[in-house]
Amino acid sequence: xxxxxxxxxxxxxxxxxxxxxxxxxxxxxxxxxxxxxxxxxxxxxxxxxxxxxxxxxxxxxxxxxxxxxxxxxxxxxxxxxxxxxxxxxxxxxxxxxxxxxxxxxxxxxxxxxxxxxxxxxxxxxxxxxxxxxxxxxxxxxxxxxxxxxxxxxxxxxxxxxxxxxxxxxxxxxxxxxxxxxxxxxxxxxxxxxxxxxxxxxxxxxxxxxxxxxxxxxxxxxxxxxxxxxxxxxxxxxxxxxxxxxxxxxxxxxxxxxxxxxxxxxxxxxxxxxxxxxxxxxxxxxxxxxxxxxxxxxxxxxxxxxxxxxxxxxxxxxxxxxxxxxxxxxxx
Numbered sequence: 001x002x003x004x005x006x007x008x009x010x011x012x013x014x015x016x017x018x019x020x021x022x023x024x025x026x027x028x029x030x031x032x033x034x035x036x037x038x039x040x041x042x043x044x045x046x047x048x049x050x051x052x053x054x055x056x057x058x059x060x061x062x063x064x065x066x067x068x069x070x071x072x073x074x075x076x077x078x079x080x081x082x083x084x085x086x087x088x089x090x091x092x093x094x095x096x097x098x099x100x101x102x103x104x105x106x107x108x109x110x111x112x113x114x115x116x117x118x119x120x121x122x123x124x125x126x127x128x129x130x131x132x133x134x135x136x137x138x139x140x141x142x143x144x145x146x147x148x149x150x151x152x153x154x155x156x157x158x159x160x161x162x163x164x165x166x167x168x169x170x171x172x173x174x175x176x177x178x179x180x181x182x183x184x185x186x187x188x189x190x191x192x193x194x195x196x197x198x199x200x201x202x203x204x205x206x207x208x209x210x211x212x213x214x215x216x217x218x219x220x221x222x223x224x225x226x227x228x229x230x231x232x233x234x235x236x237x238x239x240x241x242x243x244x245x246x247x248x249x250x251x252x253x254x255x256x257x258x259x260x261x262x263x264x265x266x267x268x269x270x271x272x273x274x275x276x277x278x279x280x281x282x283x284x285x286x287x288x289x290x291x292x293x294x295x296x297x298x299x300x301x302x303x304x305x306x307x308x309x310x311x312x313x314x315x316x317x318x319x320x321x322x323x324x325x326x327x328x329x330x331x
Contacts, residue, residue, distance in 0.1 A: 079122065268287070
């Protein structure tokens, strides 16, 4: 059977082969007026995508014509939005703004259907569960991260507590996920766990069913972003990784052990976002250097030569080898 691959075997070791996808410069009559914070394909059809911006708008685009199909206007700056990847019974877009309320916009009706209240400061990140279509996670500058069931009147299911409810901790940090702003969150590919990052330079892994802090130690995870930090996780790998923008680099950690595998270097300025494409096992990153880079696992890797300790030889990355064996070979 397919074995458990190390980071080197999975082709995640620096340097990776990378290719410049394209410059992010563009000109269009309906372009956003200020910084675009989030862009997302409609999960069920590539004929539509959405974008949100500091210009206080969420725009729905027709891919075929590159014309705006709809616009949602808000009173506050928009930091983040997200559509559920698994929803079949609703078309809600969760939107986080400079205000403390999470807004849910219905693509079918073209209006904001309802509001989730519970945070005290701006909403810096939102993410729907990839497992349950009505479960939403939110992160705020109030040091809190919450899980919601949008069908419930009260809404909030769990407020994540970094101390797991221990009374001995200081009262001011009770029911907080981080000792600073929580400005990023991401579910694991199976939806069973949730990762959060905060301006306290920490990343935490939570059980998404009961909100328990799993206490995995990732060490210092540098984070000085004043807005949302968009990080991502792998999918379809035999080892599961999390990719976190870290200045002008991208830090790669194993999700469940907390081990830092490598730092991906290629950008010249701060990396603002990254996303993993499972079909091609590629990572895409966007930076303030106005470039998008695609990180591709190497087909071959360098290994020490057994006959000469000072030289290396190239061998096929085991991630691309046929890992199946017959019962005769095993016996």
